[in-house]
Each structure stands twice: as structure tokens, then as C-alpha cells.
Amino acid sequence: MKQDPKAELRVISRTEPPASKLNDSIVVLTAGGAVLCALVFAVALPLGGPLPLYGGALSLGLLLFGVAIRRYFTDRFPDIEAIELREIPDPDHADEPLSDVEALGPRRSFLKRALIASGALFGIGIAAPPIASLGPAPGGTLLRTAWRPGVRLVTNEGLPVQPDDLAMGGIASIWPQDAIGQERSSVLLLRLTTPPVAPTNLDWVVDNVVAYSKVCTHAGCPVALYREQDNALFCPCHQSTFDPSRGAVPTFGPAARALPQLPLGLDDQGYLVALDDFQAQVGPAFD
Amino acid sequence: MTPLFSLLFDTLDARLKLRGPSRKVANKVFPHNWSFLLGEVALFSLVVLVATGIFLTMFYRPSTEATVYNGSYELYQGAQLPAAFESILRLSHDVPGGLLFRRIHRGASHLFIAASVLHMLRILLTGAFRRPREVNYHLGIGLITFAFVAGFTGYSLPYDSLAGTGIRIAYSELLSLPLIGDRVAFWIFGGDFPTGDVIPRFFVFHVLVVPGLIIAMVSLHLALVARQRHTQFPVRGVDGHKFILGKPLWPAQFAESATLVLWMAGLLTAAAVFIPWSDVALLGPYVPGEVGNNAQPDWFMFWIDGALRIFPPLEFSVFGLLTVSGPFVAGILLPGFVFTALAAYPFAERRRYGLRGDWHVLTNPLEIPLRAGFMLGIWSFVLLLSAAATSDILSRLTGVSIENVLWFFRITCVLLPPLLGLAINRYAKRRLARHSRTVARSEQEAQVAAASTEVAAGSKPKQPAQAPGSAP
Ligand code: HEM
Ligand code: FES
Numbered sequence: 001m002k003q004d005p006k007a008e009l010r011v012i013s014r015t016e017p018p019a020s021k022l023n024d025s026i027v028v029l030t031a032g033g034a035v036l037c038a039l040v041f042a043v044a045l046p047l048g049g050p051l052p053l054y055g056g057a058l059s060l061g062l063l064l065f066g067v068a069i070r071r072y073f074t075d076r077f078p079d080i081e082a083i084e085l086r087e088i089p090d091p092d093h094a095d096e097p098l099s100d101v102e103a104l105g106p107r108r109s110f111l112k113r114a115l116i117a118s119g120a121l122f123g124i125g126i127a128a129p130p131i132a133s134l135g136p137a138p139g140g141t142l143l144r145t146a147w148r149p150g151v152r153l154v155t156n157e158g159l160p161v162q163p164d165d166l167a168m169g170g171i172a173s174i175w176p177q178d179a180i181g182q183e184r185s186s187v188l189l190l191r192l193t194t195p196p197v198a199p200t201n202l203d204w205v206v207d208n209v210v211a212y213s214k215v216c217t218h219a220g221c222p223v224a225l226y227r228e229q230d231n232a233l234f235c236p237c238h239q240s241t242f243d244p245s246r247g248a249v250p251t252f253g254p255a256a257r258a259l260p261q262l263p264l265g266l267d268d269q270g271y272l273v274a275l276d277d278f279q280a281q282v283g284p285a286f287d
Numbered sequence: 288m289t290p291l292f293s294l295l296f297d298t299l300d301a302r303l304k305l306r307g308p309s310r311k312v313a314n315k316v317f318p319h320n321w322s323f324l325l326g327e328v329a330l331f332s333l334v335v336l337v338a339t340g341i342f343l344t345m346f347y348r349p350s351t352e353a354t355v356y357n358g359s360y361e362l363y364q365g366a367q368l369p370a371a372f373e374s375i376l377r378l379s380h381d382v383p384g385g386l387l388f389r390r391i392h393r394g395a396s397h398l399f400i401a402a403s404v405l406h407m408l409r410i411l412l413t414g415a416f417r418r419p420r421e422v423n424y425h426l427g428i429g430l431i432t433f434a435f436v437a438g439f440t441g442y443s444l445p446y447d448s449l450a451g452t453g454i455r456i457a458y459s460e461l462l463s464l465p466l467i468g469d470r471v472a473f474w475i476f477g478g479d480f481p482t483g484d485v486i487p488r489f490f491v492f493h494v495l496v497v498p499g500l501i502i503a504m505v506s507l508h509l510a511l512v513a514r515q516r517h518t519q520f521p522v523r524g525v526d527g528h529k530f531i532l533g534k535p536l537w538p539a540q541f542a543e544s545a546t547l548v549l550w551m552a553g554l555l556t557a558a559a560v561f562i563p564w565s566d567v568a569l570l571g572p573y574v575p576g577e578v579g580n581n582a583q584p585d586w587f588m589f590w591i592d593g594a595l596r597i598f599p600p601l602e603f604s605v606f607g608l609l610t611v612s613g614p615f616v617a618g619i620l621l622p623g624f625v626f627t628a629l630a631a632y633p634f635a636e637r638r639r640y641g642l643r644g645d646w647h648v649l650t651n652p653l654e655i656p657l658r659a660g661f662m663l664g665i666w667s668f669v670l671l672l673s674a675a676a677t678s679d680i681l682s683r684l685t686g687v688s689i690e691n692v693l694w695f696f697r698i699t700c701v702l703l704p705p706l707l708g709l710a711i712n713r714y715a716k717r718r719l720a721r722h723s724r725t726v727a728r729s730e731q732e733a734q735v736a737a738a739s740t741e742v743a744a745g746s747k748p749k750q751p752a753q754a755p756g757s758a759p
Contacts, residue, residue, distance in 0.1 A: 055387045060553070062552045063550060066545075069545045072542075080535055082314075084314075084316035084530065087516065131474060134474040135470075135474045135478055141478075181576070182575070220459035221456065224576075236679075237452065237578065253693070254596065256600035257602060284614060285462070285463055285615070287462070287467060287609060
């Protein structure tokens with residue numbers, strides 16, 4: 001068989017490392033050590049040995065086997081430096097056709113365009129419906145929460161809350177009674193030490209107790225932290241800060257809107273209830 | 288060759304005619320430089336990721352349904368947990384070797400992305416992106432994008448408290464798309480977050496779609512490197528435009544790669560023994576309405592997180608039709624701008640200097656003022672943004688108020704990158720002028736210039752120009 005002359009190695013320099021007994025021993029020892037490590041791994045792992053034992057054995061085995069391979073190659077082969085011709089594009093072929101079968105004449109260029117255009121439309125037509133099936137239409141989902149007139153505020157455990165359940169300066173994480181765990185409806189309940197002022201809606205404050213949406217208006221994290229020293233609600237994600245005694249307006253950080261205030265009232269048994277859904281957009285901006 | 292191997296080879300060769308191609312491959316010459324190993328490190332971490340990932344997939348349950356944990360980890364015994372989190376606990380504490388393989392998988396994912404980023408830096412700094420390798424460069428940009436997606440979806444799968452926060456923010460980012468945000472977010476999440484579809488979908492992306500795309504793209508990437516041949520650093524006395532100098536695949540490059548893959552796997556395993564990363568048991572499961580105090584994404588998302596933190600409050604509506612918000616500008620437009628700038632840079636350089644022809648010899652970025660300025664500008668920007676993602680930690684460590692830390696980053700992120708970029712651009716221009724040189728327009732021109740500087744410096748070529756094999 002005739003070999004492709006281009007495939008031949010053009011050697012520039014060639015050095016032959018001297019054979020070394022020491023090197024041979026290193027190969028044997030490291031390869032043997034790797035096998036030993038594999039053995040430890042194979043015994044220790046299924047028997048429920050400690051992770052550092054079988055992990056360490058696996059690690060050491062891989063490292064040793066790496067050394068064995070490296071060493072095996074060091075004096076077994078000559079060290080070759082070679083040069084290879086870069087393939088320079090052949091200008092002779094520059095305007096050869098891609099295939100030798102050509103279309104009949106230049107007629108029907110309209111047909112070609114019609115075919116391409118309908119191909120694209122056909123593609124979109126069959127790809128779009130499955131994508132649309134992937135999720136429900138948003139409709140008003142993002143405009144509403146589970147709060148309705150008369151829905152009780154409950155804790156994580158589902159217990160209703162009275163204003164006095166909160167200590168002065170206290171804070172609680174609250175859900176609508178029938179939608180515990182539905183993030184969009186989560187609420188922070190605070191009992192402020194001083195009466196809130198505008199823009200807080202004072203009609204929705206009961207005994208210094210206010211409720212704000214817990215969903216950050218920046219990117220939707222729960223505004224989970226309350227810094228008592230400066231009476232600020234704090235979002236741990238990007239450090240937006242809100243002032244709960246002034247309608248939870250943002251005072252620092254990237255959030256641009258106040259946390260919406262929940263219209264708050266009492267039912268006839270003295271439990272806190274919502275008077276209505278939030279009157280402002282909850283959570284981050286959308287479309 | 289051992290008799291068994293040669294028998295096997297001869298059997299196949301008789302049918303497939305392998306001798307010619309295999310010789311061609313074995314004789315392929317690889318230029319030698321440590322920075323060329325970065326791509327290989329990325330490649331081998333991908334191998335480790337796939338191997339460990341298959342093992343993890345045997346146990347992971349892609350569901351958020353409440354499940355009772357009955358395993359050996361005491362803290363959670365009898366607790367109701369999301370199935371995904373529960374299966375990760377079982378995998379970690381009740382499957383022999385599970386925790387080790389999970390940690391190796393995480394470690395390899397960090398290494399994969401880090402090595403890809405450094406590999407991209409070397410491509411950009413040395414000019415390996417120039418014609419004819421623009422296609423491969425853009426394929427690389429696609430690869431790094433998918434590497435990020437793989438990293439993010441993987442980070443989400445355990446459904447721990449950090450994962451929950453990451454998913455929430457990703458959801459809000461999708462919502463923030465003007466006009467179509469709510470639809471796109473609902474398509475991807477199957478409704479308003481949290482839905483039962485998120486985790487199953489992220490799972491399909493993480494174990495099937497994204498790795499499939501990455502493997503296909505890496506194969507094409509490597510095929511293009513083989514087809515177009517590797518670039519190389521200038522070697523005195525060798526016309527790098529026509530020839531590659533290096534060591535053949537067999538045995539030198541093979542030995543090196545085999546050692547590299549074993550050492551990498553060994554070091555990743557050692558790291559997994561010593562570093563308890565990915566121990567999500569301590570983070571706790573995702574709980575609706577709750578978030579931990581240290582809400583930090585993985586390091587490769589820091590720059591986006593930092594941008595979200597320092598971007599000033601912004602939200603306005605355009606004719607009541609669409610809304611433009613901070614999360615959109617900082618979390619989507621800005622990264623989009625960085626990626627577009629990276630994708631467009633090869634064309635910018637070619638236009639700016641009127642470059643002609645193909646380029647195979649790598650250059651020092653200081654020889655190309657535009658490149659020096661662009662690189663320092665854009666990467667200092669990305670690094671400063673990443674640093675801004677640690678604003679809360681910095682504030683706690685230094686005692687400076689969080690407000691002042693954020694203002695520091697707001698100012699430096701806007702001012703420093705352009706200043707640094709301009710400064711190094713000026714320096715590079717002066718450096719060229721000092722040697723009365725200009726940016727070469729073609730590789731031949733560059734080589735003539737390099738040869739004349741060598742003569743001017745009075746240095747003799749170390750290796751006399753070997754007429755290598757009197758090549759055609
Ligand atoms: C994500 C995984 C990636 C893998 C596994 C990968 C792998 C490799 C490998 C093994 C090589 C040959 C060795 C080397 O030059 O380092 C290579 C070359 C190359 N890569 Fe990547 N790469 C990845 C991402 C990227 C990225 C992000 C870019 C740039 C945006 C890129 C652009 C290139 C280019 C232009 C070459 C040719 C370099 C030359 O000939 O000097 N790659 N890649
Ligand atoms: S989500 Fe609250 S500050 Fe970003």
C-alpha cells in the first residue's frame with residue numbers, strides 16, 4: 001500500500017534517553033502501588049469504610065498510575081521534535097462546484113424562494129404549539145395572590161394570629177389560611193414600636209401591626225431579615241432595604257418599588273384577616 | 288505492540304483499512320506550551336463529569352414531592368423533605384461512595400468552568416481567535432454559555448435553600464424580559480414559581496439536553512482544531528505560518544495527556560476527600576418563603592449577581608406596553624453585552640488594523656493596542672462585578688457599612704475598567720512607537736518585522752532555519 005507522503009513525520013531533532021534501571025523500578029513500583037490502592041478502594045468502599053480511606057486510596061491510586069505511565073514513556077521512546085506542514089488552502093479548487101449535479105437552468109428561482117419561505121413557515125408552525133404547551137397562559141396569575149377579603153393570616157404551622165401575639169418590634173412570617181407555602185402570597189407581619197406614617201395606609205394598620213408582601217420587588221427573594229437597630233427590612237439577596245414605618249418604601253439597594261401593603265383588619269373573633277388582595281403589584285417586574 | 292492488540296488491529300484493519308489514517312493521526316504534531324493544556328483540562332473535567340454524573344443519576348429523584356427521609360443522617364430522620372433533597376441525602380449518607388462521587392462531580396464542574404474560562408483568556412490574549420479560527424472561537428463562546436447553564440441547573444438540582452434562591456432569581460430574570468417575560472417564564476417553569484415542573488425540567492436539561500449539546504459541540508470544536516491545525520507561539524528560525532513545530536501525538540502527546548487525565552482525576556478525588564463542598568445537608572432543603580443569610584450563587588455567576596446588587600433602582604414602563612427593570616438591564620442586557628463584545632471582538636480587531644489573510648502564529652497582546660485595551664477593560668469589569676457580589680461579606684469583614692461598600696463598587700465598576708483599558712492601550716501604542724513599529728497587517732509582514740527586530744538586537748537564531756524535509 002502506498003503511504004500518503006504527507007503523513008510522514010518530518011523529524012527535526014531526536015534524542016534517545018539512556019535506559020535506566022531506576023526508571024524501570026519506578027514504573028514497577030508505582031504501577032504496583034496503584035493496584036494496591038485499587039484493592040484498598042475495592043475493599044473499603046463496599047464494606048462501608050470511612051470516606052477518607054477509600055477516597056484517599058482512589059486518589060493515590062490515580063496519581064501513582066499517572067506517574068507509572070509518565071515514567072513508562074520517558075525512556076522507552078526517543079524524544080522527537082518534528083515539523084508539520086500546515087495545510088494551505090488549495091486555490092486550484094477555489095471555484096469548483098460543490099457537486100457535479102447542477103439544477104436545470106436558472107428558471108424557477110421563484111420556486112426556490114417559495115420553497116424556502118414555506119419551509120421556514122412550516123417549521124415555525126410545527127414548533128410553536130409544543131412550546132406554547134409548556135406552560136399555562138399567565139393571564140392574571142401574576143396580578144393576583146391568594147388574599148381575599150376575610151382570609152385569615154396564619155403562621156407556618158397554620159395558626160391564626162391576633163395582634164397581641166406579636167411582641168413590640170416583633171416580626172412573623174405569614175401565609176393566607178388556604179395557601180400555606182404559596183410564595184407569591186407570603187407576608188411579613190410586624191408590630192412597630194412607633195406608629196407608622198405615610199405613605200403607609202393607616203386604615204390597614206391594627207394596633208401598630210402592619211403587613212407587607214414578603215416577596216422582594218427586585219428579583220423575588222423573600223425579604224427575610226429585620227434589622228432592629230435601624231428598623232429596616234432587609235433582603236439578603238442583593239441588599240435592598242425597606243422602611244416598614246413608611247409604607248416599606250425602598251431606602252437603599254436595587255429595588256425600585258415599595259413592598260405592597262396588605263389591607264389588614266380583624267374578624268369578629270379578634271384574629272387578623274385580609275380586607276382584600278394587595279392593591280399594588282407584588283414581586284418583581286414582569287413583561 | 289502486544290500480540291493480542293496487533294491481532295485485534297489487523298482484524299479490524301483488514302476490514303476498515305485503518306493503517307493509513309491511524310498513522311496520520313499518530314504523526315500529528317502538537318506544539319508545546321503549558322497554556323495549550325487548559326483546553327485539555329476542560330476536556331478531561333468533562334470526562335470526569337460524565338463518568339461521575341452517570342453514577343449520581345442512578346439515585347437522584349427529580350421531584351419536589353414531600354417524602355419522608357428514613358436514612359442514617361440523624362438530623363433529618365423522619366423529616367418530610369422534597370424528594371430531590373431526600374434522594375441527595377440518601378445518596379450522600381446511605382449509598383457507599385455516594386458522597387465521594389458527588390464531591391468529585393462538583394469539584395470537576397468548578398474545574399470545567401474555570402479551565403474553560405482560562406482557556407478562553409489564552410485564546411483571546413494570544414490572538415488564536417483570528418482568521419481562520421473565528422468559527423471555532425464562536426463555537427467556544429457557545430460552549431462556555433452551555434457550561435454556565437450546566438453549572439446553574441446542576442446547582443439547582445439538590446433543591447436545597449441556596450438552590451431555591453438561585454431558581455427564584457432565575458425565574459425573576461425571565462419575568463423581567465420586556466413584553467414576553469411572563470410567557471417565557473411560564474414556558475420554562477410550567478407556571479408561577481414554585482411549580483412541580485421546575486426540578487424535572489432542570490433535570491432533563493442537566494443530564495440530557497445540555498451535556499448532549501456540550502459533547503456534540505466539543506467534538507466539533509476538536510475536529511476543527513484537528514482540521515485547521517493548532518496555532519503556536521513564534522519559534523525563532525521556523526516559519527510558523529507554513530509549519531508547526533512540536534511533538535508527535537504518539538508517543539509524546541499521548542503520554543502527556545494520559546498523565547494529565549490521571550493526575551487531574553487523582554487531584555479532584557483528593558480535593559473531594561479534604562473539601563466538604565456540596566454538603567447540602569447543612570444548608571437544609573428549600574422552604575417556601577425562606578432564604579438563608581448568605582445568599583450567594585456559584586462563583587462563575589458572581590459577576591451577574593454583583594451587577595444585580597450595584598445597579599441602581601430602576602423600573603419604568605414604556606407606554607404601558609412593556610416594563611424595563613433593573614433585573615433586566617443588570618441581569619440580562621449587561622451579560623448579553625459582555626458576550627456580544629466577546630463574540631464581536633475578532634471582527635473589530637480585523638477591521639481596526641485592516642488585517643489580511645490567515646494567522647497561525649500567536650502574538651503578545653501588548654503588540655496589538657486595541658486587544659490590550661479591550662482585554663483589560665472587559666475583564667477588569669467582570670472581576671469588579673464579581674467582587675461586588677461579596678459586598679455583604681466585605682462589609683462584615685471590614686466594618687464599612689454595606690451602603691458604602693456598594694457605592695464603592697458602583698463608582699469603580701463604571702470608572703476603573705475604561706481607565707485601565709485606555710491606560711494599557713496608550714502604553715501599548717507608545718511601546719510600539721518606541722521601537723518604531725506598527726501593527727502588522729498580515730502574518731508575513733509580522734514575521735519580517737520580527738526577523739528584523741531580531742537582527743537589530745544582534746541575536747542569532749538558535750536553531751538554524753531547517754529547510755524542513757525540503758518541503759514543497
Ligand atoms: C467549554 C469547553 C471547551 C473545551 C472542552 C475546549 C477544548 C479545546 C481543546 C482541547 C483545544 C485544543 C488545545 C488548546 O488549544 O487548548 C481547543 C482549542 C481552541 N478553543 Fe476550545 N474548548 C472549550 C471552550 C472554548 C472557548 C470558551 C473558546 C473561546 C471563546 C474556545 C476557543 C478555542 C479556539 C479558537 C481553539 C483553537 C486554538 C488554537 O488553535 O490555538 N474554546 N479547545
Ligand atoms: S431580590 Fe431582594 S434585593 Fe434582589
